[in-house]
Amino acid sequence: MHRRAVLASALAVGTAAATGLRPASAQAALPVVDMELLLLAAQINPVQQGTPIWPGAGESVRLVEQALADRGLLRARYVDGHFGTASIDAYAQWQKSLGHSGLAANGLPGVASLTTLGSGRFTLSRVVRPGSRVSWRGYPFNTRTVDMLLEAERLCGLTFAVDQGSYSPGTDPTSAGTHDGGGTADLDADALTRAQRTSALVALRSVGFAAWLRTPAQHPAWPYHLHVVAGNDTDLARPAQQQIGQYYLGRNGLSGQGPDDGPQVEKLTWEQYLRNRG
Structure with missing residues (x-):
């Protein structure tokens, strides 16, 4: 390096030390949004009473809500760490502003829209992707859902017969729209x-x-x-998102919101299960 350049660099470092400022290369890293916790909050908060903050998700939610508010999509009073209906609707507007529609504008933060929203503001950890769409046993799914179903088969020793898959709008009106997006299935239980x-x-x-x-x-x-x-499938239709929230709150996922009548197990996402399994 030229002698003058060396002196200039040394002077810059010395000035920064004297004033308490840090060179740009030493500035603090951007804050981090935990995508897994953000998604859980976005499914659970809208069906909760009041505005509780889902454990561990508050800071990630606030970072996203502040970014939405700064773009004029969310009122400042909703920047509270609770990813409720107002935040879901604001995020859907953000997705639409990027040219997305349908499931890509369902209000659940996906990787692409979240990365764009966080540019220069935050980075992402524990990223969740639904995978590509595939046909499995004659029905439409995404690869994340198929992996989950195959692992569940391995655990219980059964082979599931599919009655209805994902991405099936209008196939069965009694499903109330839950199968319009990804992450859903109806499995035959008559013979079990x-x-x-x-x-x-x-x-x-x-x-x-x-x-x-x-x-x-x-x-x-x-x-x-x-x-x-x-849970945490970013392609979920709104009714299916609400069913995840109801499940985490101990309900049966039906319109009457009765108590959960299924076996009680620890509630985990697929990604949490994989980490625990090692």
Whole structure:
């Protein structure tokens, strides 16, 4: 390096030390948004009473809400760490402003829109992706959901017969739109014994699904089947998002919001399950 350049560099460092300022290369890193916790809050908060903050998610949510507020999409009073309906709607507007529509503007933060929103403001950790769309056993799914179903089969020793897959808008009006997006499935339970149904539900819940046994007593058009929704799937339709929230709050995912009638297991996302499994 030229002698004058060396002197200039030394003077800059010395001045920074004297004034308490740090050179640009030593500035603090951007804050981090935990995408897993952000997504959980975005599914659970909208169906909660009041404005509680989901444990551990507050700072990540506030960073995203502040970015939305700075773009005029969210009122300042909603920058509170609670990712409720107002924040979901604001995020959907952000997605639409990027040219997205349909499931890509469902209000759940996806990697692409979240990365753009956070440019120069925050970075992401524990990124969640639904994977590509595939056909599995004759029905549409994404690869994340298929991986979860295969692992649940391994755990319970059963092979699931699919009655309804994901990405199936209008296929079954009694599903109330839950299958319009990704992360959902109905699995045949007519031929399963009571013990097998329970074993399947335990396995499905263990890998990150909200999973319930649906019966003809609940709706006359329903055969016995296992209704499952993959938590933290960024392609979830709004009704399915709400079912994840209801599951985490101990409800049965039906319109009456009755108590959860399934086996109790630790509630985990797929990514948490994989980390625990090692």
